Amino acid sequence: xxxxxxxxxxxxxxxxxxxxxxxxxxxxxxxxxxxxxxxxxxxxxxxxxxxxxxxxxxxxxxxxxxxxxxxxxxxxxxxxxxxxxxxxxxxxxxxxxxxxxxxxxxxxxxxxxxxxxxxxxxxxxxxxxxxxxxxxxxxxxxxxxxxxxxxxxxxxxxxxxxxxxxxxxxxxxxxxxxxxxxxxxxxxxxxxxxxxxxxxxxxxxxxxxxxxxxxxxxxxxxxxxxxxxxxxxxxxxxxxxxxxxxxxxxxxxxxxxxxxxxxxxxxxxxxxxxxxxxxxxxxxxxxxxxxxxxxxxxxxxxxxxxxxxxxxxxxxxxxxxxxxxxxxxxxxxxxxxxxxxxxxxxxxxxxxxxxxxxxxxxxxxxxxxxxxxxxxxxxxxxxxxxxxxxxxxxxxxxxxxxxxxxxxxxxxxxxxxxxxxxxxxxxxxxxxxxxxxxxxxxxxxxxxxxxxxxxxxxxxxxxxxxxxxxxxxxxxxxxxxxxxxx
Numbered sequence: 001x002x003x004x005x006x007x008x009x010x011x012x013x014x015x016x017x018x019x020x021x022x023x024x025x026x027x028x029x030x031x032x033x034x035x036x037x038x039x040x041x042x043x044x045x046x047x048x049x050x051x052x053x054x055x056x057x058x059x060x061x062x063x064x065x066x067x068x069x070x071x072x073x074x075x076x077x078x079x080x081x082x083x084x085x086x087x088x089x090x091x092x093x094x095x096x097x098x099x100x101x102x103x104x105x106x107x108x109x110x111x112x113x114x115x116x117x118x119x120x121x122x123x124x125x126x127x128x129x130x131x132x133x134x135x136x137x138x139x140x141x142x143x144x145x146x147x148x149x150x151x152x153x154x155x156x157x158x159x160x161x162x163x164x165x166x167x168x169x170x171x172x173x174x175x176x177x178x179x180x181x182x183x184x185x186x187x188x189x190x191x192x193x194x195x196x197x198x199x200x201x202x203x204x205x206x207x208x209x210x211x212x213x214x215x216x217x218x219x220x221x222x223x224x225x226x227x228x229x230x231x232x233x234x235x236x237x238x239x240x241x242x243x244x245x246x247x248x249x250x251x252x253x254x255x256x257x258x259x260x261x262x263x264x265x266x267x268x269x270x271x272x273x274x275x276x277x278x279x280x281x282x283x284x285x286x287x288x289x290x291x292x293x294x295x296x297x298x299x300x301x302x303x304x305x306x307x308x309x310x311x312x313x314x315x316x317x318x319x320x321x322x323x324x325x326x327x328x329x330x331x332x333x334x335x336x337x338x339x340x341x342x343x344x345x346x347x348x349x350x351x352x353x354x355x356x357x358x359x360x361x362x363x364x365x366x367x368x369x370x371x372x373x374x375x376x377x378x379x380x381x382x383x384x385x386x387x388x389x390x391x392x393x394x395x396x397x398x399x400x401x402x403x404x405x406x407x408x409x410x411x412x413x414x415x416x417x418x419x420x421x422x423x424x425x426x427x428x429x430x431x432x433x434x435x436x437x438x439x440x441x442x443x444x445x446x447x448x449x450x451x452x453x454x455x456x457x458x459x460x461x462x463x464x465x466x467x468x469x470x471x472x473x474x475x476x477x478x479x480x481x482x483x484x485x486x
Contacts, residue, residue, distance in 0.1 A: 060100070061193040061343060061395070063248050064185040065257050065296050067093040070110070070174040072148055072275055077164055079112040079149040085274035088281050090147055092178050093298045095248075095257050096130050096186055097395070102346040103132040104393050105182075106259070106401070106429075108298050110277050111141045113407075113434030115151035116377065117384075118171075120433075122150075125175060129182040135350050138393065138403040141431040142301050144278040145270035150174075151434065154374050162373055194251035196341045198399060198425045199334035201243045205326055207264035207304070208311030209237025209411070211450045219449035224265045224308035226315035239263065239307050240414055243327070244427040245334035246399060247294065255294040260331050261427035263302030263414055268309055268319035279309070282324020287331045294335065300429040305408035305438050306452055341425065344396025349478075351471040353388045353406070355436065356463040362455060378435060378459065385435050390468070392475045399425045402475070405432035406468075408452070409439040413468055420476045441465050 071089040075082060090110035097104050105126055114122055119139065127134045149165050156162040212220045212234045222231045240263045247258040260283075267278045277284075280299045287297050313319050364376035378385070391403045402417055414428045438452045442465035445453050452458060473480070 061196075061346070062098050062100075062190040063095055063193055063256055064188065064190050065093070065095045065298075066178075066181040066185040067091055067296060068177050068181045070148075070177060072170055076148070076170050077166055078273075078275060079145055079147060080271045081273045083273065083275050087146070087272075087274040087276040090144070090275055090277055090281075092174075092181075093296065094182070095259070095298070096132075096182070097346060097393075098190070099346045102136065102348060103130065104136045104138065104346055104348055105130045105132060106138045106298075106300075106393070107140065108300050108429075109139070109141045109150075110144055110281070111148045111150050112143055112145055113141055113149050113151065113431065114139070115149065115434035116153045116381065118151055118153060119435070122175070125179050126182060129179050130186055135391070136348050138391065138401070138429065139432065140300055140403070140429045141434070142277075142280055142299060143266050143304075143408075143431045144276060144280070145267045146272055146274060146276040146278060148174075148275075149434075153377055156373055191250045191256055193248050193256075193343065194253070195249040196343050196395060196399060197247040197249060197255075197338035198341050199245045199247075199338045200425070201245075201330050201333045201337070202241045203243050203262070203327070203330040204241065205312050206262070206309060206323060206330075207236075207239040207241065207307050208309070209239055210306050210308050210310060211444065211447065211452070212237050213447065217448050219447050221450050222308070222310040223451075224267055224310055224313070225269070226313050226319070227310050232311050234311070236311060238411060238415075240302065240411055240418070243330040243334060244425070245331065245338070246395075246401070246425070246427060247335070247338055257296045257298065258294045258331075258335060259298045259300065259427075260334070261300045261302055261429060262327065262330070263304045263307055263411055263428070263430075265304050265308035266301055268313050268323050269316050276320075279320055279324045279327060282320050283327035283331060286325050286328025287335070290328075291332055291335055297331065300427075301431055302428045303404060303409040303411050303414035303430045305410045305430075305440065306444070307411050341399050342396050347394040348391065349394075349475055350389050350391035351475045353390060353471045354467050355386050355388050355406075356461045356467065357382055357386065358455075358459055358461050361459055385433075388433065388436065390471050390475050394479075400427075400476075400479070402426060402428045402472075403432065404428070404430045404439075406439050407431070407434055407436035409468075410441050410444060410452075412441045412443075413439070413472065416469060417472050417476070420473060421479050424479065436460070439464055439468065 092109045094107035123134045123137045126137045154165040210222050244261045248256045266280050364372040389405045393401045409430045438458045440453050442462040445462040
């Protein structure tokens with residue numbers, strides 16, 4: 001998320017000094033009393049299997065999927081501006097996997113964020129409707145910026161200034177729609193998985209790092225939007241260039257669902273007063289236009305707090321088309337080169353992460369407008385968020401999906417996880433609970449400049465680095481210690 005507010009001088013000066021004109025989102029808050037976070041689990045716990053509710057499932061892996069249109073009406077607040085046009089519908093899509101003992105749910109939302117207590121409410125709703133436990137729910141946003149910030153907690157209270165972040169009517173309608181879709185899916189016809197397939201493709205001309213260090217040690221900040229030629233000419237920087245796909249084929253040879261993972265901020269254009277799925281949506285449409293072998297394609301955004309399209313973004317709808325087709329071509333390549341992996345049981349392991357909030361976070365009185373309401377919400381409910389989690393879903397011995405229930409996690413953490421099990425297939429999803437904002441590395445805190453580590457964007461301390469790496473390592477401890485190469 002990138003932020004600019006006209007009523008905050010320090011923020012304006014930061015963006016001017018960065019050399020890149022970026023627009024951003026203003027936050028507002030309505031304080032409530034959040035329930036304990038769904039991921040408040042002991043460190044290193046392998047979650048007990050939920051009772052399978054799929055009748056006639058004696059042990060083989062089965063799957064159902066769902067896709068719900070959650071497009072907001074005209075006039076509904078988007079993350080930046082009111083919605084005056086529907087460029088493309090937005091969706092909540094997902095799969096429910098059940099091996100007869102364990103049931104897990106992966107959900108991708110075309111929202112910029114689901115924040116605070118709302119995230120926990122979504123997890124609880126999904127778990128209840130899917131017939132599993134909250135620890136087995138993996139809920140993520142794609143993070144498009146011309147979309148909804150699902151955070152009614154951030155709406156101003158009575159007597160406070162600021163515009164609503166999202167309407168209660170939209171929240172009720174969208175959540176009810178998703179709830180009904182999941183309930184209908186799990187009560188309907190489950191399909192037996194005959195093959196588990198994966199593919200990886202190195203793609204170019206998409207992701208680039210936002211933080212390039214010059215010869216003086218200064219961060220040259222290259223935002224997500226269209227940048228000046230001098231910034232576009234800088235090197236790509238540290239990224240994960242690999243697009244990963246996992247696909248489920250039924251026993252009749254039909255490909256049911258393909259799930260694609262790639263690490264970059266997903267937007268090429270925003271603050272346009274129109275709701276849009278942006279580049280990932282265009283990529284999925286490109287796949288649909290050229291391949292009908294898969295019933296449903298779903299996209300997840302990986303760890304990309306410091307990664308965006310900035311080097312290659314030419315701006316506007318042309319950028320969405322160009323980058324979207326490029327990403328879609330990578331998905332098509334993966335669908336053409338899928339390789340079978342050994343099927344097996346499901347295992348969920350969720351590991352707690354202690355979140356060290358900065359004790360010097362400025363009070364809400366230091367801000368104005370909606371950003372003050374957001375910061376006040378965090379400070380008044382901060383004890384609810386001192387623990388988050390990372391979680392792993394393993395499908396058999398060789399295929400693993402990693403979930404960060406945090407905000408905008410730096411790419412280093414995804415690459416670190418990859419380094420732990422380099423001979424296995426590992427795909428990563430980020431943008432869990434938006435209350436945490438940016439999660440930089442310790443090294444990034446020591447760099448001179450950049451947006452992501454500023455007090456405008458970051459509320460944690462450098463200690464998050466050690467805590468998060470330890471949790472990631474523990475998440476894969478059994479796999480690291482017992483490699484399976486046969």
